[in-house]
Amino acid sequence: MRPIRVLVAKPGLDGHDRGAKVVAAALRDAGMEVIYTGLHQTPEMIATAAIQEDVDVVGLSILSGAHMTLFPRVLELLRAQGREDILITGGGIIPKEDMDALHAMGTGRLFGPGTPTSELIEYIKEWFAEQSHQEA
Template sequence: MTRPIRVLVAKPGLDGHDRGAKVVAAALRDAGMEVIYTGLHQTPEMIASAAIQEDVDVVGLSILSGAHMTLFPRVRDLLVEAGRDDILLTGGGIIPKEDMDALQQRGVARLFGPGTSTQDLVEYIRDWFASRQQQDA
């Protein structure tokens, strides 16, 4: 039996719309993952610190504000600086395809747009976690 996957769901910046983040958090919990939801208006520093303190496997950012090209890289950089580049950084929101591609080039994992099935996200995280465990074995 493997341990539960630990996921931190965060809403960085000034975006006050958290319904989608709460839906994702509930879906991940329903799938058997341990979920920490940080709430609204988190700074990248707060998110990275919480991820490290909670020893999570995955950080999921929900960004609807248009600040994704700043917020995702900053969280990634802070995790790397703390020696936690093993944490999967994923997320979703209103992010154009070309920005998704640019963020992936900078170390951000797959990103999910509006209308994505929560099951797609659950499967993506489970597959990533299983492949990581195989590498560690």
């Protein structure tokens, strides 16, 4: 099976990148091809990078409280390009009810503080296996 391609992105003005970088390194160590955008990305920059880099997964890290604006915008932009197939996941300081609301809009699972990286690796791998199974 080909390696899973993941874009780890920091949308908005939030500069807290400890989590994003730790996650990016862990996914890479788990055998995925990881692209990290760097800080202060707009949703447009993220959607463009996701399509250009032909990724399977976009992981957004948001600790700024702007998740209810930024997640839906990235979802919309990818949908507008017909790329519903890309999984939008991520994490940060996101209250449970907001996670539920975002999930209902179409994001994948979102992860809060204290989540072991093994849990997200497993989640992404399972999702990918299921996708590949459906395509085959």
